[in-house]
Amino acid sequence: MLDRDNYNHVDAQDSSSAAQSGTSALTYGTLLAGLRTSTGEADAADTAVSRNRRTALRRFMRALDKHESDAVGQEFAEGFVAAVNAYREWEATQGTAGPTVRSRCSHLRYAQRLLAGFRAPPSSFAHALDEAIKASGRELTWLAQKSSIGAVTLGQWRRGLASPGSLRKHLPKLEACLGLKAGALLNALPIRAVRAVGYGVEGRARTTEFRERLRVRMSEAPFSLCEATESLRAEWRELLTFKTADIPRLHRERRAKWNSKPTRMCKPMQPAWCCTLDNGRVSASAHAAWVQVRQYLGWLQLDERRGGGGLSQEQTQTLARLADAKRVIAFVRWRAERAGGLNMGAVTFLHQVNSLLHPRGGWLTQAPSLAKAAPDLLAEGRTWAEHCAQTFERLKDFTRTVLQSAKPTRDVEEALRPLLDTGNPVAVLYDMLTRMERDMPPPSQPVRRATHQRDIALVTLLLANPLRIGQLCALEFGAGSDHNLRRHDDGWRLHCEAERFKNGTTTMTKGLRVELDASVTPALDRYVNEGRHVLLAGRRSKLFFAGGWRWDPTRPCENLEDRLQLLTARYIPECAGFRGHGWRHLLATAWLTEHPGDYGTVADLLGDTVKTVAEKYRHIERATSVKRFGAWARAKRSK
Numbered sequence: 001m002l003d004r005d006n007y008n009h010v011d012a013q014d015s016s017s018a019a020q021s022g023t024s025a026l027t028y029g030t031l032l033a034g035l036r037t038s039t040g041e042a043d044a045a046d047t048a049v050s051r052n053r054r055t056a057l058r059r060f061m062r063a064l065d066k067h068e069s070d071a072v073g074q075e076f077a078e079g080f081v082a083a084v085n086a087y088r089e090w091e092a093t094q095g096t097a098g099p100t101v102r103s104r105c106s107h108l109r110y111a112q113r114l115l116a117g118f119r120a121p122p123s124s125f126a127h128a129l130d131e132a133i134k135a136s137g138r139e140l141t142w143l144a145q146k147s148s149i150g151a152v153t154l155g156q157w158r159r160g161l162a163s164p165g166s167l168r169k170h171l172p173k174l175e176a177c178l179g180l181k182a183g184a185l186l187n188a189l190p191i192r193a194v195r196a197v198g199y200g201v202e203g204r205a206r207t208t209e210f211r212e213r214l215r216v217r218m219s220e221a222p223f224s225l226c227e228a229t230e231s232l233r234a235e236w237r238e239l240l241t242f243k244t245a246d247i248p249r250l251h252r253e254r255r256a257k258w259n260s261k262p263t264r265m266c267k268p269m270q271p272a273w274c275c276t277l278d279n280g281r282v283s284a285s286a287h288a289a290w291v292q293v294r295q296y297l298g299w300l301q302l303d304e305r306r307g308g309g310g311l312s313q314e315q316t317q318t319l320a321r322l323a324d325a326k327r328v329i330a331f332v333r334w335r336a337e338r339a340g341g342l343n344m345g346a347v348t349f350l351h352q353v354n355s356l357l358h359p360r361g362g363w364l365t366q367a368p369s370l371a372k373a374a375p376d377l378l379a380e381g382r383t384w385a386e387h388c389a390q391t392f393e394r395l396k397d398f399t400r401t402v403l404q405s406a407k408p409t410r411d412v413e414e415a416l417r418p419l420l421d422t423g424n425p426v427a428v429l430y431d432m433l434t435r436m437e438r439d440m441p442p443p444s445q446p447v448r449r450a451t452h453q454r455d456i457a458l459v460t461l462l463l464a465n466p467l468r469i470g471q472l473c474a475l476e477f478g479a480g481s482d483h484n485l486r487r488h489d490d491g492w493r494l495h496c497e498a499e500r501f502k503n504g505t506t507t508m509t510k511g512l513r514v515e516l517d518a519s520v521t522p523a524l525d526r527y528v529n530e531g532r533h534v535l536l537a538g539r540r541s542k543l544f545f546a547g548g549w550r551w552d553p554t555r556p557c558e559n560l561e562d563r564l565q566l567l568t569a570r571y572i573p574e575c576a577g578f579r580g581h582g583w584r585h586l587l588a589t590a591w592l593t594e595h596p597g598d599y600g601t602v603a604d605l606l607g608d609t610v611k612t613v614a615e616k617y618r619h620i621e622r623a624t625s626v627k628r629f630g631a632w633a634r635a636k637r638s639k
Contacts, residue, residue: 018370026115026214028061029068034114056107063090076115077443081533084108095304113161113444125188126160132178132185133158139477147174161444163189208414208576229317235370236274239319239356240286244277253361258285264542266560284327287438292349299331307334318373322353323364329398342402343409350399357392364388415578416586425590426463432571433459446534453523453531455567460523464489464516464582465494466587466605469564469580474556477528477544485544492516494525512607592617596624 012375021182035053061067064075070147075083084105091101133143133154144151148170156162164171171185176206191568227589228236242248243258260281269275275287300316301347302308309316309327332350336342356364364370369375371384419425436456461472475485475496496512541553551557561579578586588602595601599613606613 013554021124026072027068028057028066028070028072031072031111032057032068035111040334047079048533052103052168053107053110056104056313056328057111059091059104060108062086063087076112079529080112080446081530085533085538087470109446112446115443125163125185126158128185128188129154130158132180136178138177143174143177146177160442163445178271194252208410211576231373232317232319233273235319235373236290238367239363240275240277240283243286244281244283250363250366251361253355253358254359256355256358258283258289259287263555264476265474267473267556267560277501282567289352292345293322295320295335296328296331296349299334300327307337315374318370319356319364320374320377322356323370323391324374324377325394325398328353328395332398336337339409341409342406344406346402347399347406350395350402354392354395354399357388357391357395359385359392362388367393377497412582412585413589415576416582416589417575418572419586420589425586428572429463429586432568433463435571436567450534451533453527454535455563457527457531458545458564460520461516462564462583464520465514466584467607468584469561470556471496473543473545473560476542478542483542487525487528490515491518491521588613588617589620592620593624596621 029361032054035057036050060083061070063086077128087108091104133140140151140154143149144154147154149167153162153167157164168186168189172182175182175185186449229349242250242252242260243256246261255395259288260277260283263276263282266282266284269282269284269287270449271290274290275283277283297316300309300311300321301313302310304310309330311321315321328350332342332346335346339345356362359365365385365388368384371387378384413420416425419428422428436452436459439452441450441452458472461467475494477481477485479486484494486493486495493515495514532544532546535548536553537549539553543553543556545557545560546553547557547559563582565577565579568575568583584606591602591605592598598609599617602608602617603610603613
């Protein structure tokens with residue numbers, strides 16, 4: 001049954017605040033009258049649609065113990081989803097058929113959209129359109145014929161009940177009919193609206209040098225491994241078992257183990273078979289290794305005239321090809337030419353291959369049966385173990401050479417430059433959050449509004465505690481001891497076990513238990529009380545961040561990285577957008593710029609070792625040292 005006392009308490013607060021502000025609260029009687037005339041008919045024409053809408057609202061009022069003189073409260077705003085769910089339960093107790101309940105709920109959603117038009121001031125777009133229509137003196141029917149936009153749709157746009165979606169492509173015609181300048185209506189849309197390229201905004205999308213180089217590279221010489229055969233998958237499964245087992249059957253070097261986590265703690269990775277263990281756990285190291293190996297095996301199938309290995313698909317469907325020193329070296333050199341130099345990805349790949357070829361603990365060395373999959377690799381009279389040992393020594397020497405020349409081939413700060421150049425990048429991020437708040441979709445667009453609330457919750461959490469996106473998207477929400485993100489009377493807290501964090505000895509070795517800053521409370525509360533219910537759409541999930549209708553509620557939401565890049569490009573001026581790694585790097589750089597040498601704080605925030613942070617951000621302290629030296633030298637000169 002409904003908790004009517006709770007709803008009445010909220011309504012009393014709304015009525016009190018309305019009285020204090022000098023405005024009159026909208027009553028259910030007014031809303032019922034609006035439902036009678038909202039079909040566009042005369043008041044005397046009581047259509048079946050309007051009767052059904054009023055019946056649904058009256059049933060809703062009965063469930064909540066409301067009367068026509070009562071003010072409409074939060075049950076049609078942030079508490080709408082919870083109120084409708086409670087209304088469904090009430091109808092079930094009344095024995096109402098399921099299709100009838102669903103139909104009435106759709107009428108309630110219409111009432112919510114109508115109510116939004118009563119309450120909210122018109123948007124800049126609605127205001128601009130209304131003023132233009134009044135100034136032109138044109139009828140909606142005439143404008144509809146000339147602009148290919150329905151008269152009803154134009155009326156909804158004009159009253160602020162809806163905004164252009166796919167029909168925005170007809171806005172140039174509408175502007176011409178109204179005698180407006182090109183872009184006058186389109187530029188009045190919110191920032192979040194997807195605008196037509198080359199119309200009203202800059203036509204060329206901002207990008208970075210690395211992304212452009214990657215796009216050109218893949219279009220000129222694409223290469224990829226065809227679907228892995230069953231035999232290749234079987235080999236990889238043996239390797240996966242060997243690398244992740246607590247007590248492997250074969251000898252394994254001490255630091256050669258791949259750690260794993262429960263599926264619920266990891267963002268989805270594709271293909272799943274390469275990193276999912278029989279017990280359901282997932283190894284991110286296995287997935288990263290497969291990506292490297294897949295690129296190499298795909299290159300082996302590339303024609304020699306295009307710089308590839310020149311082997312057939314059948315010859316490349318085996319991990320034994322990693323013991324081909326000649327082709328491994330050729331692949332590293334070919335990739336360096338495409339990337340504009342030797343990068344650390346090449347070093348990572350070589351270290352992985354060397355680990356598999358280790359004379360004592362390498363998996364390839366201890367799998368002599370692989371020799372049958374690549375018989376052309378073995379010289380006459382040589383065993384597989386001897387061949388692997390020789391390949392290991394050759395690649396070991398080559399790795400030393402690569403290490404001397406390897407360097408990053410992309411500037412990680414390129415996308416961050418507009419923020420770093422301001423001298424106060426954190427303020428820019430808070431300005432971004434302010435723009436997002438101003439850009440909140442109206443309640444008449446519940447899914448878009450819910451997604452926007454989730455975006456704001458993500459950005460707010462990243463500002464309060466810059467964890468990795470993979471860790472954030474796997475956070476579980478609730479009040480139990482097994483939940484990570486918890487709401488207490490005094491705010492929000494994070495309780496994360498060590499298993500959720502990066503492998504190795506870091507500042508997160510014993511987990512994370514912190515109280516989040518009070519600034520996150522409004523955004524997280526709003527998302528939990530409203531947006532999350534809409535995105536879940538009746539489904540149950542422990543995960544804090546919910547996805548769209550195709551999303552699996554048992555798996556973490558997988559598009560938050562892409563979403564963050566889109567949001568930073570949309571709401572930060574002159575920014576090409578960046579992802580979670582760039583966000584963490586930006587905050588670390590900003591902190592160390594103002595607090596030179598405070599590597600401990602950054603290590604705590606990033607969940608890394610103090611040594612790693614000091615090595616990565618030492619250049620910031622060098623710049624600060626030069627400034628201090630300059631000030632010291634000037635003081636000496638004045639004396």
